[in-house]
Amino acid sequence: MAHASYLDKKGLWSWLSTVDHKRIGLMYFWTSMGFFAIGGILALLVRLELMFPGQTIIDPNLYNKMFTLHGAIMVFMFIIPIIPAALGNFFLPILIGAKDVAFPRLNLASYYIFVTGAALAVIAILNGGVDTGWTFYTPYSIRSATSVVLTSLGVFIMGFSSILTGLNFIVTVHKLRAPGMTYFSMPLFVWAIYATAIIQVLATPVIGITTLLLVMERVLGIGFFDPKLGGDPVLFQHFFWFYSHPAVYIMILPGMGIVSEVIPVFARKHIFGYKAIAYSSLAIAFISFIVWGHHMFVSSQSPLANFLFSILTMLVAVPTAIKVFNWTATLYKGSIQLATPMLYALAFIFLFTIGGLTGLFLAALSVDVHLHDTYFVVAHFHYVMMGGTVMGLLAGIHYWWPKVFGKMYPEKLGKLAWGFIFLGFNMTFLPQFYLGKMGMPRRYHDYPVEYASLNFVSTVGSWSLGIGFAIMFSYLIWSLYRGKAASANPWNGKTLEWQIPSPPTEHNFEETPVITAGPYEYGVRT
Amino acid sequence: MLALFKLPQSSTMAPNIDNLFNFILWVSIVSFTIIVVGLIVFVLKYHRRRSDPEKTPYIEGHTPLELSICTVLFVLLMGIFAWGWIDYAKIITPAQNAVEINLIGRQWLWELEYSNGRKLTNELVIPKGKPVTLIMSSADVIHSFFVPAFRLKQDVVPGAYTQLNFTATEIGIFPAYCAEYCGTAHSGMIAKVRVVEPEAFEKWQQIWEIEQQLGEDSRGDRPVAPTATTEKPEARGQRIYAEKGCSACHTTTGQPLVGPSFKGLFGKQEELADGKKTTVDENYLRESIMDPQAKLVKGFQPVMPTYKGQLSDEEVNGIVAFIKSLKN
Ligand SMILES: [Cu+2]
Ligand SMILES: [Cu+2]
Numbered sequence: 001m002a003h004a005s006y007l008d009k010k011g012l013w014s015w016l017s018t019v020d021h022k023r024i025g026l027m028y029f030w031t032s033m034g035f036f037a038i039g040g041i042l043a044l045l046v047r048l049e050l051m052f053p054g055q056t057i058i059d060p061n062l063y064n065k066m067f068t069l070h071g072a073i074m075v076f077m078f079i080i081p082i083i084p085a086a087l088g089n090f091f092l093p094i095l096i097g098a099k100d101v102a103f104p105r106l107n108l109a110s111y112y113i114f115v116t117g118a119a120l121a122v123i124a125i126l127n128g129g130v131d132t133g134w135t136f137y138t139p140y141s142i143r144s145a146t147s148v149v150l151t152s153l154g155v156f157i158m159g160f161s162s163i164l165t166g167l168n169f170i171v172t173v174h175k176l177r178a179p180g181m182t183y184f185s186m187p188l189f190v191w192a193i194y195a196t197a198i199i200q201v202l203a204t205p206v207i208g209i210t211t212l213l214l215v216m217e218r219v220l221g222i223g224f225f226d227p228k229l230g231g232d233p234v235l236f237q238h239f240f241w242f243y244s245h246p247a248v249y250i251m252i253l254p255g256m257g258i259v260s261e262v263i264p265v266f267a268r269k270h271i272f273g274y275k276a277i278a279y280s281s282l283a284i285a286f287i288s289f290i291v292w293g294h295h296m297f298v299s300s301q302s303p304l305a306n307f308l309f310s311i312l313t314m315l316v317a318v319p320t321a322i323k324v325f326n327w328t329a330t331l332y333k334g335s336i337q338l339a340t341p342m343l344y345a346l347a348f349i350f351l352f353t354i355g356g357l358t359g360l361f362l363a364a365l366s367v368d369v370h371l372h373d374t375y376f377v378v379a380h381f382h383y384v385m386m387g388g389t390v391m392g393l394l395a396g397i398h399y400w401w402p403k404v405f406g407k408m409y410p411e412k413l414g415k416l417a418w419g420f421i422f423l424g425f426n427m428t429f430l431p432q433f434y435l436g437k438m439g440m441p442r443r444y445h446d447y448p449v450e451y452a453s454l455n456f457v458s459t460v461g462s463w464s465l466g467i468g469f470a471i472m473f474s475y476l477i478w479s480l481y482r483g484k485a486a487s488a489n490p491w492n493g494k495t496l497e498w499q500i501p502s503p504p505t506e507h508n509f510e511e512t513p514v515i516t517a518g519p520y521e522y523g524v525r526t
Numbered sequence: 527m528l529a530l531f532k533l534p535q536s537s538t539m540a541p542n543i544d545n546l547f548n549f550i551l552w553v554s555i556v557s558f559t560i561i562v563v564g565l566i567v568f569v570l571k572y573h574r575r576r577s578d579p580e581k582t583p584y585i586e587g588h589t590p591l592e593l594s595i596c597t598v599l600f601v602l603l604m605g606i607f608a609w610g611w612i613d614y615a616k617i618i619t620p621a622q623n624a625v626e627i628n629l630i631g632r633q634w635l636w637e638l639e640y641s642n643g644r645k646l647t648n649e650l651v652i653p654k655g656k657p658v659t660l661i662m663s664s665a666d667v668i669h670s671f672f673v674p675a676f677r678l679k680q681d682v683v684p685g686a687y688t689q690l691n692f693t694a695t696e697i698g699i700f701p702a703y704c705a706e707y708c709g710t711a712h713s714g715m716i717a718k719v720r721v722v723e724p725e726a727f728e729k730w731q732q733i734w735e736i737e738q739q740l741g742e743d744s745r746g747d748r749p750v751a752p753t754a755t756t757e758k759p760e761a762r763g764q765r766i767y768a769e770k771g772c773s774a775c776h777t778t779t780g781q782p783l784v785g786p787s788f789k790g791l792f793g794k795q796e797e798l799a800d801g802k803k804t805t806v807d808e809n810y811l812r813e814s815i816m817d818p819q820a821k822l823v824k825g826f827q828p829v830m831p832t833y834k835g836q837l838s839d840e841e842v843n844g845i846v847a848f849i850k851s852l853k854n
Contacts, residue, residue, distance in 0.1 A: 060710050133707050139684060140667040140708060227685025230817075230834075233668055234683060267572070268579040273587035298670065299681050300688045303618055307611060314603040318596055321557075325595055326587070328561055331568035335579040338569070346565060353561050357554035360603075364610030366539070367547050369617060370677040373670060373705040437547070438533050439674025441705040444713040448701065450531040492579075523584035 005406065005503045019104035020506060024111050025090030026404070028081055031115065035077040037473070042070040044466050047428070049445065051459040053452050060445040064131040065146065067443060071134030072151065076158055077118050079389055080247065083254035084200070085114070085165050087396050088193045090404060092169060094497045094504065095187045097178025097513040102171035110164040117157030124150035133443060135244070138225035138236040142217055149218055152211035159208045162250075166200030169193055178496075180515035187495050187519040188277055192257025195281040199246045199253075199288060207243035210236065234299055241292035249288040251385055252352075253281055255392025256323060259345045262395050263327050265493045266342035267334030270520040273326040280319030287316050297368045306365055313363040320356050324349060339491070340414035344395035347422050351387025355380060358433065376436025379429045387425060394421075394472075401476070402486030406503040409483060413475040420468030427461025495519045536696040536721065537676035542613045544677070550606060617678065620691045621657030628759065628843045629662040631669035631682040631704070634711035639840075641847065643758035644734055648717040653727035654697055660690040661808055661846075663839050670706035673719055679705050685816075687808040694721040759840075763848025766841050775830065778852055785830060786823055792850045797824040811846050 006022045015023060046067050049056050058066065093101055101107050124130060124147035132141040132148060141148050173194050177186070186194075213224045214236070223229025225236040264271045271277065293301055293309035327349055336342070358380040362368050371377065401409050431454035436442075440451045447455065489498040494517075500508060535541050571577075627650070628639040638646045652658050662671060664684040671690060672679035675698075680690040704715035722730065757765070767773055767788075775784035794806050799822035804810060813820055815837065818830035837845070 060713070064707075064709070064712075131709070137668060137707070143667065144709070233685065268582045270584055270586055272585060273589075273592055276587065276589075276592050298679055300683050300686065303615070306614065310610060311604075311607050314607045317603055318599055321599055322592060322596065324561060325592070328564045328568070329588075331565065331572065332585070333577075333583050334568070334572045335574050335577040335582050336569050336572050337574045337579075346569070349565060350562060353558055357558060360550050360554065360606060361547060364546055364550060364606050366543050366610045366613035366617060367550065368610075369614065369679060370543050370547075370674070372679065373672070434530070438531055439672070439703065441672060441703050441713070443707040446713045448716075453530075523582040524580075525584040 003501045004505050005501070006506045007405075007503055008506075017108075019100070019108050021093050021101045021104065021107060022090050022404075022504065022508075024107050025086050025088075027111055028089060028114070029086035031118070032078050032082040032086055035073050035118070036082070039070050039073040039078055040466070040469060042066050042073070044462055046070055047459045047462040050447070050455050052456070053447055053449050055446065061131065063445045064133075064443070065129035068130050068133050069125060072121070072130070072155075074385075075134055075247070075251075076155055077121065079251045079385060080162060081114060081158075081165075083258070083389070083393055083396065084169070084193055084196055084250070085110070085161075087258070087393075087400065088169065088196075088254060089165070091400065091497055092190060092193050093172060093176065094500070094508050095190050095495055095519075096173065096176060096181055097496050097509065097515060098172065098176035099507045099509065101168050102175055103168050106164055107168055110161045110168070113164065114158055114161035117154045117159075117161065119154075120150055120157060121154035124154060135240060136211075136214060136236075137240075138214070138217075138231070138233045139227065141214060142226045149215050152214050156208050156211045156215075159204045159211075162200045163204045166197035166204070169197040170201065173197075178513045178515050184275065184278070185515060185518045188260035188271060188274070188281075189254075189257035191278045191281050192253045192260070195285040196250050196253045199250050199285050203243045203246040203250075203289070206239060207247075210239040210243065213239075234296070234301065237296050237299055238292070241295045242289075245292040245295065246285075246288040248381075248384070249284055251389045253284065255348065255389040256281070258392045258396035258399070259327060259348050260323075261495065262341045262345040262399050263330050264520045264522055265399075265491050266337045266339055266345070267331050268522045269330050269332075269334040270518075270522055271326070272329040272332070273322070274518075274520070276322050277326050280322050283319040284316060287312065287319075291316060294363060294368075297365060298372050310363055310365045314360075317356065317360060317363075324353055324356070339398075340409070340411060340418060341395045341399035341491075343415065343418045343422075344391050344398065347418070348388060348391040348395060351383055351391060351425065355383030355385075355387050358383065370439075371436060373442055374436035375432040375440045375442055378442050379432035379436060382429045382432075387429075394418075397476070399491070400497070401479070402490045403497055403502045403504070405480055405483075406486050406501075407479045407483030408486050408490065409479045410475050413471060417468045417471040417475070420464050420471065422468075424461050424464025424466075424468055428458050428465060429461075431455075431458045431461075494521055534675050534696060534698070534700070535677075536694055536698065536700055537673075537678065538693045538695055539613065539617055540675070540677045540695075542616070546606070546609050546613065549609070553602065553606070617691065618689075620659045620689060621693070624657040624659040624691065625653065626659050626661060627652075628847075629660045629671065629682065630665055630839055630843075631662065631671065631715075632665035633667065633709055634704070634715040636671070636702070636715065636717040638717075639759060639843070640731070641759065642731060642735055643738075643761070644731065649720065650702065650717055651720045651722060651727065651730060652694055653724035654694050654721050656724055656727075657691065657693045661843075662688050662690060663843070665839050667708050668706045669704045669708050669715065671702060671717075672705035673700055673702045675700035675719075681706055687812060689808075694719075697721050697723065757844075759844045759847035760851045761848075762841065762844030763846070763851075766837070766845055767848060770833070770836070772845075782826075785826055788849050789852045792853050798822060799824050799826075808846050811849060812842055815842060815845065 049058050049063055127147045130146045130151045132144050216222050217224050223231040225231040225233050291313045293305050294313045297306050435451055435454050486502045488501050630637040636648050638650050662682040664682045669682040670679050671682055676692050678692055680688050700719045702717040702719050777783050777787045778789055780787050780789040791806055795803050796806050816834045819828050822828055
């Protein structure tokens with residue numbers, strides 16, 4: 001391994017002052033994974049409290065802060081940044097044959113903005129935490145005695161980081177593609193990150209303004225949302241979901257992108273329906289802007305609005321189903337290798353399909369009147385966010401680990417952790433669908449005894465998830481020191497990152513690559 | 527060990543909602559099975575051990591297949607949407623002769639008040655088979671009144687009225703939860719919905735009314751509430767109408783004064799100064815009192831003072847009930 005690697009320079013300052021997209025990607029990666037660990041521990045504690053009816057380990061006020069922090073950390077500090085800002089930063093330029101993103105310094109600035117926002121949120125936690133739920137619904141969030149202002153400012157600042165990253169990626173995709181790389185010979189991960197970036201740029205300003213209005217109302221007493229001050233509490237929900245529904249796709253589209261990369265490599269097949277997948281990413285990005293009201297069917301929004309939001313939400317199912325169909329069809333007549341990344345990609349399809357289908361129940365107006373704000377919703381979005389995005393992320397982490405660090409992870413332990421995570425996930429969240437259908441509301445510290453047995457099962461399942469992640473974190477870190485050296489192309493992939501050394505050199509490509517073939521040229525033409 | 531609990535279907539809407547739920551469930555089971563069987567069969571049949579990685583066929587896609595999936599799906603989705611909408615329209619349409627009950631949600635209990643002034647906390651007694659409309663508002667933050675056995679919920683919002691309509695079909699006691707997170711005791715904000723035979727309901731009310739007139743509890747085992755707090759909402763409204771000076775500008779006779787008369791006001795189509803029309807309902811009345819200039823009635827001056835902060839939710843409920851009683 002004589003080549004110079006981007007990891008060669010040592011010393012803290014060489015990291016803190018880097019403008020290399022790969023190093024910035026890695027800094028995002030470790031920061032967000034750290035938050036993932038914290039969010040995960042909070043989740044285990046929340047589940048432990050719910051193991052038995054009545055108070056098990058913590059009192060209601062602490063419990064309310066815990067589930068709020070779990071949600072806020074996972075959404076704003078883990079799922080939103082992890083794939084675009086960490087893996088996207090690292091691989092987007094390489095996948096299009098570029099030496100860096102369009103604005104490397106801005107890229108570093110985004111990271112520092114993110115860290116500043118996250119630091120405010122951490123200070124808020126140390127200052128007693130927040131108890132409003134990650135949704136900050138008014139007027140509760142205006143009257144709550146907890147650190148709402150600091151947390152909202154944190155979210156506000158992290159939003160800028162998300163916007164700037166999105167902007168950087170859009171320009172990068174338009175301007176820095178290697179000669180010969182047309183829009184339709186870009187890998188689908190690039191398409192997914194691109195669609196995500198558009199949503200980040202267009203939707204994030206709205207959450208920025210919303211959190212700012214919230215801060216102004218709390219600090220200056222200007223009545224936007226609290227009826228006591230002449231405001232409208234439901235208006236806040238419109239603002240909030242105008243961002244947070246598209247944000248759901250900021251979270252899931254990149255995961256879909258990773259799955260579209262992993263499946264062709266491990267099935268040795270051209271991706272089935274390249275254009276259908278690319279266009280469906282854009283379609284999803286577009287529709288995601290006009291369905292926010294499906295979170296508000298019983299909020300007292302007008303029946304006409306409910307009519308429109310319900311019908312529009314149904315439409316999202318079409319491009320989503322097309323993707324699931326295409327991934328499955330890619331396996332047809334392939335030569336399938338069940339390596340860890342592939343196992344996670346298959347888990348993604350399995351779990352995300354459940355997540356997507358249960359969305360239909362919630363989009364149907366009359367059924368949502370019953371299911372809204374119950375555990376059915378909790379299960380649904382965990383199947384989408386964790387069963388989808390996190391499984392996609394884990395597929396990506398294992399797939400690209402050899403490239404990023406030049407080290408192989410231990411395959412057997414990888415499969416073992418996958419088993420714990422897959423089974424644990426289903427054991428945790430499948431019972432929650434039933435609990436929700438039976439009427440158990442979400443954000444409950446205590447519940448009637450009817451719901452006891454399934455809550456118990458769910459808590460036990462969460463331990464299996466915990467064990468799986470503990471194994472995974474351990475062997476990944478172990479592999480950095482003791483792992484076998486990885487070859488340039490351990491999976492025999494055709495996309496550009498596999499044509500350069502592992503780990504890559506500082507400038508990715510010694511010579512600018514010229515692209516003559518698509519990214520998925522597997523199989524024999526007949 | 528796993529004794530799974532089943533929810534009773536205790537309102538007229540419950541079976542409809544369950545039917546659509548089950549329909550979507552079957553659609554989901556079939557779609558999911560297709561995908562998962564596909565995954566398993568492909569993984570087994572085309573496993574690396576049985577399939578040469580150098581000899582896989584080159585397949586780019588199949589547009590007609592994609593389009594037909596889109597079409598079938600689209601039709602199915604529109605069907606589900608329409609079904610959901612039709613039932614939803616039934617849920618939100620109040621019955622003409624519904625028993626109206628006021629509900630106030632506050633951290634962390636439910637207060638109910640019947641039209642005769644009877645008040646209950648965390649307990650709602652309703653007649654079986656009779657349509658009921660809850661007229662709901664919140665004294666603090668957002669709550670959501672949720673009766674799983676009825677498959678119905680509606681957010682209870684401060685500063686506005688929301689409604690929940692239902693007809694119970696089964697005698698029994700059913701829990702009502704708060705479904706919108708509202709702080710410390712959110713999970714303890716549970717009311718009992720007690721469904722009784724209509725005759726029993728009438729008796730239950732009559733006995734209470736007689737007790738009120740006698741001024742003491744005939745069974746002598748309950749403390750008698752002072753009349754001031756058991757005042758009928760309608761009567762309370764009438765009192766406020768006089769006390770807060772509404773009568774200076776509004777009559778109950780149909781004769782306009784400084785402001786329009788309250789007689790026949792409720793339910794009518796009101797013409798506004800900007801030429802728009804609006805139906806006089808609970809929310810309109812509340813707004814007219816709290817923010818009189820928001821919707822000016824045609825032909826009148828913007829002179830009515832705002833009563834924001836001067837009237838409690840209960841008092842506004844009373845005025846609304848009073849104006850309703852002057853319907854004809
Ligand atoms: Cu949404
Ligand atoms: Cu509540």
